[in-house]
Amino acid sequence: MPDPVPDPTDTPRTRTAEEETARATEALTATATQLRERGQAAGGTAAEVLDALAMMAEDPSLATDVQQRIEKGATAEFAIFAAMDAFRELLAGMGGYLGERAGDLGDVARRAIARLQGLPAPGVPESEHPFILVARDLAPADTATLDLDHVLALVTTEGGPTSHTAILAREKGITAIVGALQAAELNDGDLVLVDAENGTIELDPPQERIDLAVQRTATLQAIRAASSGPGHLADGHAVPLLANIGSPESAREAAARGAEGVGLFRTEVLFLGAEKAPSVEEQAATYREVFANFPRQKVVVRVLDAGADKPLAFLTDAGEENPALGRRGLRALAAHEEVLRDQLTALAQAAEGGEAEVQVMAPMVSTAQEARYFRDLAHELGIRVAGVMVEVPSCAIMADHVVPNADFVSIGTNDLTQYVFAADRLLGSVAGFQNPWHPAVLRLIQQVGVAGAEHGVPVGICGEAAADPLLAVVLVGLGATTLSMSSTSIADVRAEIAQYTLDEARALAAIAVAADSAEAARDAVAAAADELDPVEAP
Template identity: 65%
Template sequence: MNEIQGIGIGQGVAAGPVIRMAEPLPEPVDRPSHLDAAREEERAKASLAVVADELQRRGARAGGAAKDVLEAQAMMAEDPTLITDVVARLAEGKTAERAVYEAFASFRELLAGMGGYLGERAADLDDVSQRVVAHLLKVPAPGVPDPGHPFVLVARDLAPADTAVLDLEQVLALVTIDGGPTSHTAILAREQSIVAVVGAADAASLADGDQVLVDAEHDVVVVAPDEARLAEARERIAARKLAAEAPVTPGALADGTAVPLLANLGSVAGAAEALRLGAEGVGLFRTEFLFLDAERAPSITEQQEQYTKLLTEFAGKKVVVRVLDAGADKPLAFLNDAEEENPALGLRGIRALRHSETILREQLTALAAADAATEAELWVMAPMIATVEETRYFTALATELGIRTAGVMVEVPAAALLADRVLGACAFASIGTNDLTQYTMAADRLLGTVAQLQSPWHPAVLRLIEEVGAAGARTGTPVGICGEAAADPLLAVVLVGLGATSLSMSPSALADVRASLARYGLDDARAIARAALAAEGAADAKQAAVTAAASATAAREGAP
């Protein structure tokens, strides 16, 4: 056996034969067209429309986060700027295939250079381009193979259109060579409970037919596993199945300490499924879906309608809404579309909203109206808070406009280091571990080449979380976790040990986290957290937590 290291998504484990994803189509030949420009334009626009329609239909079938991603890809195929570029290249005598390829490649280069959210979308452009070129050439679009038997899919990375419609009866697990823990592949794999290990660079050496064990919990792909390893995997699969089928109960530690388990949602559409899976409320409702595809800011009435739908679904439960988190890396013409050298450090989050305060006022007004008309417990928080003054600005404005519970997100190390003062100026805090990790480690959370630095297990990140948890205890301020770190069952225990009072995650992770918390008391959680904090790196911290957790379990069961 040999092991390939990567980043596991969730707790799953699966075994089977490798099937490699087909390589992309070759670059279309740059040759003069034998058709006139008008005919080539007709061909190009027809294929762009077909691909856009197919992506829309796939999104409608998939639902959830996949629907949002695929609809965004469909918009790429219909983007007027891209189509204008294609037409201009056709006027130079190029074929439709070559013009589409060049136009998408040019736009891809632009997005990749911008980094952040738009940098990650560059890979999505490649997928759309490949599908359009394939349609023009009348060949199958690159996609998931169908060998006729269950398999482990190994790919450089997986396009959202493919991840969204994977046949989970055939695809036992997913391994990607590129990608990080917050890539689209990872997000969709987590949402669909697909066993996955991403960013496994050495998986490039795997060949069709190789037998592998994909162990997301331990961040490895085991090549040619022996029978003992396979037997252990089968036991874990059976145990997870039992846990998933257990009656849904409120989140709590073994000693009865309550730890509410909440859902991260990107639209109202996911509410029913979150409730079915046992969400006790919403810990992060992202409002960007209302804004990102719009040419103007939605009206107060339009926003109020959507917020009312959400709050009605969660009547009697806590719903934490994040005001618009956008800026230069997610440019909006009506907010801030100025180009910045480093958008992740630019005018984003509360900074962008403060720059265009009318948009913030209208959003808070709509939220307050929805709150008054429903019976949920609405909490509203601001993203990217870095200073005490920003905290006071947001909470004062929110209170003025009728928000009863106003808080902040702790994603910037400065806010964590001044947590006593920040938490003293608001009603609650929620730690966004994705961005907190990015800024602590100076590693773009969407960049696969630095994926190993993006782990929230790193003791530097854990220490900042501990600062916030301790400040929350001293000031009596609730401290939640809404980054995907909360979806890691063992890390969830560590986070509670560091002072988190609630955890919010993708709904598909709720069962695993609920079962994990129930194994340990509060003293255990604190001991496991101390072990992780004492380590020097992320991998060491996770291993130290595993060891401490095993000791806690043995002590509780009276083992020697």
């Protein structure tokens, strides 16, 4: 999909600095407004994603950078382009949640520049006929508002499974494959079969393959429609299916979709772009709004997961050469304990008197000592159940020591996979490594599952791996006691896990960890599952 807005060049300006600054301010403000309007129209996770981008467009530090560049002679167009690029590099360097948002800033800049130049905003081409959309990548604002009557599937050559494109596509129920480099060879008019479940793109498939895919889709839809209630295996073994959320709006949507609670409440949106941390009262008000959607259900809150970036200067230190491996997550919070204490206090206040079963967890825990520090501090401040996230390989390897120092553990498969392979999950060039099916990742999950069972500590999965129905079965076989995912994936996962007993899930898990690659693990499990699963793969 071609980009209609070319990058501006650094040409001499003809307007005064005041005029250019006014143009830039208007363009960024209008872009923020448009992003919020799109988000409100789309709802769900899209609303919080686009609101976060709007906040970045309005960030005071960005405005200052733009103004300084204009005062040095840049046009509004080039000042926005250069300032946003610098902002993007800053976020990409710090990693984590905000690092993942770096790639989205290019779209914000292009929309503002298009407005300055009187051009249409970049977007998806229109078509009178249904089509498969193939693009280098797709901006969150476009993914969130795709016309599902015309867009049958989405394929991108860049991005990874944790990009906003992938997350929003899953939430909207779009058949999507991201990071498919071979898709660059496709041309308009090609007949393509997109199998998102197996991650394959087949050019000019024979009619029998098409017929089988249509049949399988109909069968899966029937199974999904018949699936309801709490998650469980075929033998009745309970597997609560929880939702990943980031705002009160996505909490309401998750509850409406039948989530049995929340396995990951990301609190970062509350802090984005802030010059100082929100007050205890401000935080508590938002938390109460979320908790009210889940009476007598579990809500697991992740405390602020951030790193070294300018919008969170009140928390993190500037000047780290590699902040993705520096003070981020619990490390950053421990270095500025007042921020952590305020958030834990706000969470305890919000939980008090409510009906939700509030649990709190720390991100990026590396050692048993860090786990014990967080649990003890959380208990001191009124949090009854405090756990840790397993995202760093050392935490999984030392699970037999970490787990006894936590009330529960939750495995973040996105970051765990990234750190296992030393492959930045934001880079399309290494997207092939971002596959939680790899036995290297599964063996670490297995270690945590074994430690949890031995010590009687619950083990949850809150990475997007849980949204893969067949992988969800394997994760349960590895010892996961709960699964948390985008709320739109719950029905598919519920239907899939209900077809297997716990013994069968464990047998499939054993097959997966014995393989030598992600592809071999998935293929071997799929083949074994075909003998048990009434739904045949295309």
